[in-house]
Amino acid sequence: MKQSEFNNNNYQIQGDIRVKKNNFMLDVSINFPLNGVTGIFGHSGAGKTTLLRSIAGLEAFKGQLFFGESCWQQKGYGKSLPAHQRSIGYVFQDAGLFLHLTAEGNLRFAEKRATEKSIISFDQVVELLSLNKLLNNKPEQLSGGEKQRVAIARALLIAPKILLLDEPLASLGRTHKEDILPYLERLKGELNIPMLYVSHNMDEIARLSDHILLLENGNKLAEGPIHQVTSQLAVSEQLMSDAGVVMEGKVTAVHDDWHLVEAAIVSSTETPTVTNESASSGIVLNKSITKKPELNNSLWLKNNNFTVDKTVRIRILAKDVSISKDKPKLSSILNQLPGSIVEILNDKHDQAIMHVKVCCNESPDQFVIASITKKSLEELALSVGSSVWLQIKSVAVIA
Amino acid sequence: MGLSEHDLMAIFLTLKLALLVTLILLLIGTPIAWWLSKTRSFLKGPVSALIAMPLVLPPTVLGFYLLLAMGPEGPIGQLTTFLGLGTLPFTFTGIVIASVIYSMPFVVQPLQNGFEAIGERPLEVAATLRCNAWQQFFYVALPMAKPSFLTASILAFAHTLGEFGVILMIGGSIPGVTRVMSVQIYDHVEALQYTQAHWLSAGMLILSFIILLLLYSRNALVPRIFGVKN
Numbered sequence: 001m002k003q004s005e006f007n008n009n010n011y012q013i014q015g016d017i018r019v020k021k022n023n024f025m026l027d028v029s030i031n032f033p034l035n036g037v038t039g040i041f042g043h044s045g046a047g048k049t050t051l052l053r054s055i056a057g058l059e060a061f062k063g064q065l066f067f068g069e070s071c072w073q074q075k076g077y078g079k080s081l082p083a084h085q086r087s088i089g090y091v092f093q094d095a096g097l098f099l100h101l102t103a104e105g106n107l108r109f110a111e112k113r114a115t116e117k118s119i120i121s122f123d124q125v126v127e128l129l130s131l132n133k134l135l136n137n138k139p140e141q142l143s144g145g146e147k148q149r150v151a152i153a154r155a156l157l158i159a160p161k162i163l164l165l166d167e168p169l170a171s172l173g174r175t176h177k178e179d180i181l182p183y184l185e186r187l188k189g190e191l192n193i194p195m196l197y198v199s200h201n202m203d204e205i206a207r208l209s210d211h212i213l214l215l216e217n218g219n220k221l222a223e224g225p226i227h228q229v230t231s232q233l234a235v236s237e238q239l240m241s242d243a244g245v246v247m248e249g250k251v252t253a254v255h256d257d258w259h260l261v262e263a264a265i266v267s268s269t270e271t272p273t274v275t276n277e278s279a280s281s282g283i284v285l286n287k288s289i290t291k292k293p294e295l296n297n298s299l300w301l302k303n304n305n306f307t308v309d310k311t312v313r314i315r316i317l318a319k320d321v322s323i324s325k326d327k328p329k330l331s332s333i334l335n336q337l338p339g340s341i342v343e344i345l346n347d348k349h350d351q352a353i354m355h356v357k358v359c360c361n362e363s364p365d366q367f368v369i370a371s372i373t374k375k376s377l378e379e380l381a382l383s384v385g386s387s388v389w390l391q392i393k394s395v396a397v398i399a
Numbered sequence: 400m401g402l403s404e405h406d407l408m409a410i411f412l413t414l415k416l417a418l419l420v421t422l423i424l425l426l427i428g429t430p431i432a433w434w435l436s437k438t439r440s441f442l443k444g445p446v447s448a449l450i451a452m453p454l455v456l457p458p459t460v461l462g463f464y465l466l467l468a469m470g471p472e473g474p475i476g477q478l479t480t481f482l483g484l485g486t487l488p489f490t491f492t493g494i495v496i497a498s499v500i501y502s503m504p505f506v507v508q509p510l511q512n513g514f515e516a517i518g519e520r521p522l523e524v525a526a527t528l529r530c531n532a533w534q535q536f537f538y539v540a541l542p543m544a545k546p547s548f549l550t551a552s553i554l555a556f557a558h559t560l561g562e563f564g565v566i567l568m569i570g571g572s573i574p575g576v577t578r579v580m581s582v583q584i585y586d587h588v589e590a591l592q593y594t595q596a597h598w599l600s601a602g603m604l605i606l607s608f609i610i611l612l613l614l615y616s617r618n619a620l621v622p623r624i625f626g627v628k629n
Contacts, residue, residue: 083526084528092524098543109528109538113530
């Protein structure tokens with residue numbers, strides 16, 4: 001990226017970041033929107049934490065970094081803004097609470113040191129993260145999940161312009177993850193603060209992120225809005241059993257007797273605010289929402305107290321999608337959609353499982369990824385353009 | 400009471416010396432220990448070795464070279480003469496400087512260990528909470544290293560109380576100026592005044608025991624006495 005390409009957007013965090021450590025090399029260009037949640041996904045050793053630390057100013061790197069209009073590092077090993085002058089909040093993987101202070105002491109430490117007007121008051125943050133009963137405890141008296149909640153609260157009280165979270169759930173057991181995730185979702189919903197969320201767990205990323213960056217061995221594999229990235233075949237190959245499209249649906253009908261709702265697929269997870277005249281891609285998008293969807297255009301979902309017009313985030317795992325040539329007649333599978341194959345990754349002949357990208361309802365931007373065996377692919381004689389029926393065994397409502 | 404006026408003077412002088420040396424050592428030793436705990440410089444080894452020298456050298460060797468350095472021909476002596484301070488041997492200032500050097504490792508080493516035990520993480524956390532390097536030190540490292548400061552202070556104080564060789568070499572035995580308890584006891588014994596020697600010796604024995612007891616049972620006692628949590 002050239003210097004001139006930077007700075008033309010005040011609502012982005014942009015940069016080229018290169019870090020060389022022993023046998024590891026991180027080399028990525030980033031371009032994150034400064035709203036919503038940006039998930040940084042990769043397996044361990046992919047360079048996620050190094051990237052986050054570089055953005056925070058905790059790790060020296062070569063390259064440049066711009067936060068909106070402010071320059072955090074000039075080209076090369078040039079002038080770099082020290083960590084304590086960057087308007088970030090940082091949640092460390094191990095929470096990093098000050099052991100000599102109580103939970104409240106940790107929070108007050110941040111409150112006192114905040115240089116800008118806080119987005120949230122002490123009382124509000126205590127309420128938001130349910131810390132009332134924990135305030136007088138020392139960190140060693142807190143559970144892993146409680147420590148993380150205090151750490152998140154502390155990072156918010158420093159009045160950051162962006163919140164960086166480094167695998168905040170990694171050290172927690174499965175059940176305790178469920179204790180924290182709803183808080184992060186509340187944070188996202190109630191506070192207007194952009195977040196960078198690092199994780200090696202695609203479930204967490206899919207639940208929280210609007211925009212994602214996929215890292216692999218220090219390189220960028222893909223970056224973009226989550227729907228766009230998760231519907232790429234190259235990404236699906238990489239994610240393996242985690243492969244699956246994340247999209248948004250809008251509830252069109254509620255069926256109380258079946259405890260189900262019907263939801264129409266919204267093409268992109270980006271908030272559909274595009275008007276007809278503003279963007280060509282927006283026209284299709286808008287039509288798909290405003291037009292009353294036909295029955296085969298919608299998905300059946302479990303009803304979690306949804307009402308009509310409620311937007312829900314859904315994830316369809318590739319392994320839950322099967323493909324047949326004809327419309328299945330009698331089947332217990334509720335979600336069956338017509339579609340046509342748009343892409344098959346051909347260079348993966350050495351594998352039994354193939355990922356196939358299918359557009360549903362003949363709509364040019366509604367995609368589902370299916371993982372099927374190579375055997376099925378050959379026996380059904382599937383190729384790009386084949387008309388097929390999709391059977392979706394389960395649709396996870398993730399938010 | 401078997402203590403003479405000179406004995407009391409020696410006790411008072413010893414306590415004054417030990418307190419002053421402890422204070423000076425905390426002021427000088429803290430930045431040195433901090434630097435040693437952070438640096439990757441090649442100087443770390445040589446500086447550490449230099450500071451640890453008094454642990455292995457006979458006090459007479461240290462005293463001998465300090466005497467030469469502070470004397471009229473030595474570099475320190477020439478400097479102090481030039482500044483109009485005269486020469487330092489056989490003065491209170493002289494034994495303070497000698498004691499500071501002699502007890503340096505007893506302050507630097509526990510502090511360095513304490514700082515190293517804190518690790519990088521709390522300082523990084525502080526950096527993300529808008530603390531510059533100074534604030535990271537004063538608001539985070541210092542409070543976290545509190546137990547180490549206590550250990551260092553006790554050791555410096557106790558070690559200075561027990562000094563003999565260096566003081567005799569540098570300070571001699573001038574009542575009220577350089578004649579500390581250990582020297583006073585030596586003088587009593589030389590003069591075959593065993594009763595007086597007993598009084599002072601027993602006093603030092605008990606005092607040293609109490610101080611060391613404080614140090615080694617810190618976990619149980621100190622928090623109750625000083626409100627410090629280890």
